[in-house]
Amino acid sequence: MNGFVSSERKVAIIGAGFVGASIAYALTIRKLARKIVLIDINEKKTEGEALDIAHGIPDMGISSVYAGGYSDCKDCDLIIITAGRNRRPGETRLDLIAGNSQIMKDVVDQVKKYYTKGAIMIVSNPVDVLVYQCSRWMDLPNGMVFGTGCVLDSSRLTRLIADYTRLNTEVVKATVVGEHGDAQIPIWSRTSIAGVPIEEYCENVGLPWTQEERQKLTDKVRNMGAEIIRDKGKTHYGIATCVCYLAEAVLNQRLTIAPVSTVFQGEYGIRDVCLSVPSIIGVNGVEKRLEERWSDEEFTKFKAAAQKMEAVLKNLS
Secondary structure, eight states: OOOOOOTTOEEEEEOOSHHHHHHHHHHHHHTOOSEEEEEOSOHHHHHHHHHHHHTSOGGGOOOEEEEOOGGGGTTOSEEEEOOSOOOOTTOOGGGGHHHHHHHHHHHHHHHHHHOOSOEEEEOSSSHHHHHHHHHHHHTOSTTSEEEOTTHHHHHHHHHHHHHHHTOOGGGEEOOEEEOSSTTEEEOGGGOEETTEEHHHHHHHHTOOOOHHHHHHHHHHHHHHHHHHHHHHSOOOHHHHHHHHHHHHHHHSOOOEEEEEEEEEESGGGOEEEEEEEEEEEETTEEEEEOOOOOOHHHHHHHHHHHHHHHHHHHHHO
């Protein structure tokens, strides 16, 4: 695949529910794409969503937003897949495997008929499982299919640390890796405030930074999605802004680093499962998974997350 994005910057969003529509709206406001096509089995709703977004203040966007079909996936620079059932209160993301795996297979079968180029970003849950399946079914070069993974978890952790330290999020550097689910791991050993290790910063300003404080933040991030679903029924704004951040790297050819999910090929001694680690993202999706130095405890938890995903995938086969 070449590393070229057309001047049209065409994006297809498959799935026009709350998540897909929020992504289309966010992309429009950010002026990241010239053409945004919404594709969904519910054609009437899709048409309504496209019209609603397109009728916004003209000066706030340059995008042509319209409802279309799978044939519109041709010549896309980025295809974003959000199709699938959302979590219900009390469910984990892995509870969605059976139904959403079949939906993903149906989507891929249609996309393959018209696919010519472009990275494919998976948003649907369980994202790590679906990235693995879509990668296998699409049979594209490694990294062309990637998932939003732990980007939203990292964003949530950054916000919580900023609130705890009463600082702006811009000075907080925090990353969550592993599964976008219960087996996620905050990398405390590399968390920093304006380049200063967080433990050192908290010591300087008199803030407690104990194992108990770290566990509180870990639990809050892990349970945040379920909490929002319990309160309002679904999550969509947070992931939409995270998708825009990743889409900019692809569409504007501006390399960035984010903890997204792809199929490992030996990094960290792991193969043939999908997990999130900081990765270089560009026109062709993930160009490289970075192998960072973590604490022994963090690495042990990451290996456990990989073993968990191996078991999940084995049960699917």
